Amino acid sequence: MEIGVSECFDAAHYLPNHEKCGKMHGHTYRVEVVVSGGLKNGMVMDFAELKEIVGKIVKDYDHNVLNEFIENPTCENLCIAIFERVKKVLPDGINIVRVRVYENPDKWAEIRI
């Protein structure tokens, strides 16, 4: 079974060598993380635990300049970075399914296993 959580954060970035996005600007990003696993006591995992994992990761980026973390912080590269970080810290028996990052309500990138 799959469960998911979402978190939002504000950050600035610029895309090196991009005509329009090469200028520093900001977005309110929204991150959705979906994980899967078997049911224990009726739960895949506690929502609070998953919210804490994702919350800690996005807190690093919140009100920061993404270029300090990712060389070319496109929505796609940010999505990959978050996917890798979440994957590393999930408890045993819980698998990452997908991460979707919205940089605007109408623009998003997604990575799946």
Ligand SMILES: [Zn+2]
């Ligand atoms: Zn941008």
